[in-house]
Amino acid sequence: MLIQEIIRRKRDGQTLDRQMLDLVMRGIADDTVGDAQIGAFAMAVYLNGMHEAEATALTEAIRDSGQVLSWDDLDLAGPVLDKHSTGGVGDLVSLVLGPWIAACGGHVPMISGRGLGHTGGTLDKLESIPGYDITPSEATFRRLVQEVGVAIIGQTGALAPADKRLYGVRDVTATVESLPLIVASILGKKLACGLGSLVMDVKVGSGAFMPTPEASRELAEAIVATGCAAGTRTSVLLTDMNQPLARCAGNALEVAAALEVLRGDDRHSRLYRVTQALASEMLIQSGLARDAQDAERRLAQTLDNGAALERFGRMVHGLGGPADFTQRAAHYLPTAPVVHEVAAPRDGVVHAIDTRALGLAVVELGGGRRNAGDAIDPRVGLSHIAELGQTLSAGEPLLRVHAADREAAEALSARLSDAFHLEAGAADIPPLVHATLR
Numbered sequence: 001m002l003i004q005e006i007i008r009r010k011r012d013g014q015t016l017d018r019q020m021l022d023l024v025m026r027g028i029a030d031d032t033v034g035d036a037q038i039g040a041f042a043m044a045v046y047l048n049g050m051h052e053a054e055a056t057a058l059t060e061a062i063r064d065s066g067q068v069l070s071w072d073d074l075d076l077a078g079p080v081l082d083k084h085s086t087g088g089v090g091d092l093v094s095l096v097l098g099p100w101i102a103a104c105g106g107h108v109p110m111i112s113g114r115g116l117g118h119t120g121g122t123l124d125k126l127e128s129i130p131g132y133d134i135t136p137s138e139a140t141f142r143r144l145v146q147e148v149g150v151a152i153i154g155q156t157g158a159l160a161p162a163d164k165r166l167y168g169v170r171d172v173t174a175t176v177e178s179l180p181l182i183v184a185s186i187l188g189k190k191l192a193c194g195l196g197s198l199v200m201d202v203k204v205g206s207g208a209f210m211p212t213p214e215a216s217r218e219l220a221e222a223i224v225a226t227g228c229a230a231g232t233r234t235s236v237l238l239t240d241m242n243q244p245l246a247r248c249a250g251n252a253l254e255v256a257a258a259l260e261v262l263r264g265d266d267r268h269s270r271l272y273r274v275t276q277a278l279a280s281e282m283l284i285q286s287g288l289a290r291d292a293q294d295a296e297r298r299l300a301q302t303l304d305n306g307a308a309l310e311r312f313g314r315m316v317h318g319l320g321g322p323a324d325f326t327q328r329a330a331h332y333l334p335t336a337p338v339v340h341e342v343a344a345p346r347d348g349v350v351h352a353i354d355t356r357a358l359g360l361a362v363v364e365l366g367g368g369r370r371n372a373g374d375a376i377d378p379r380v381g382l383s384h385i386a387e388l389g390q391t392l393s394a395g396e397p398l399l400r401v402h403a404a405d406r407e408a409a410e411a412l413s414a415r416l417s418d419a420f421h422l423e424a425g426a427a428d429i430p431p432l433v434h435a436t437l438r
């Protein structure tokens, strides 16, 4: 069947079957489908939507547009599982969760991304560790997943190649905001990793990828339905992004925050609690824990005995980082030459935070990219970020800016101050986990 006939069907509101979607996705992957056709296909899906079975077929077609990893030959002792997030600010969950799950007996082949828009990227964070290689050989990746239980690396050209071109064209044709295209893009990539189960962290709030809580919920429901229909046990936690998850944002700063949790020194923060909730869901879903109590016990044990930290250290060393990174992180992680405090302009309680604005400030400091090829400055970012509900007096710090120079820090001060809404009286604090969907 001709590609233009498939596009015509979708344009006219008809349903596409798996065979047709395979033709389009394979053609995108091998460059026989042109950018104009990709744009027309994406717009037809954007305008007409997709039925549940059709969205599942699209997800499977993206998954199968390249290599699909299989772990069967390795005879792994535990399940193969992963977590993926729609992204946020100060969302460094993956750095902690991967090694923590490995310490509990799971195998986590985590293919992560770079920063996107105002949200940080796991790969950019890991690259603040000297020597860390996000593009190892497949043999190294598989060996680490087998022996250490976790490897966090970058997308390879071989996995779900149709998504890379399709996403690039969507980005410039105003077709990113289509539920079936988003679901198929996220899940197509993840399911190509040969997972037995997947937990998704869909963010809700002022720093979330989806613009409203309703849209986040809709995405979560579609992910559960599609993931399960495509044969991978999938659940979603809707978690709060009305403020940065960690009290810092920026690449090296977030690696340091991850180590604090892995050392067991941070067991009360929102970062800890969200990571623990996601880890618990993963352990139960994959059969590594009987129930929530069992999961909690195993997670506490692997922090207490240092096993989770040890897995992180082995992963870092296995991917080219220093052997003693976890013992001497302060020596290895770069720090910014200027640390500038932004003060509260008046007395008040933090009622709202423009989380997106904080994420964009990190990008402007050089901690993210304005253009695809930009270099990242791992040293810069924000720390000591005031939390929702915190009472501040005028002059007390809202946050600290870590910058390459004083001008860069001062240029952002007014905007950063405006990102915090201070009012009198108690603030409404949103729940950390809004809902769990299975």
Ligand code: URA
Binding pocket: 167, 176, 181, 182, 183, 185, 186
């Ligand atoms: N993240 C993805 O990987 N794909 C999308 O379409 C949106 C967010």
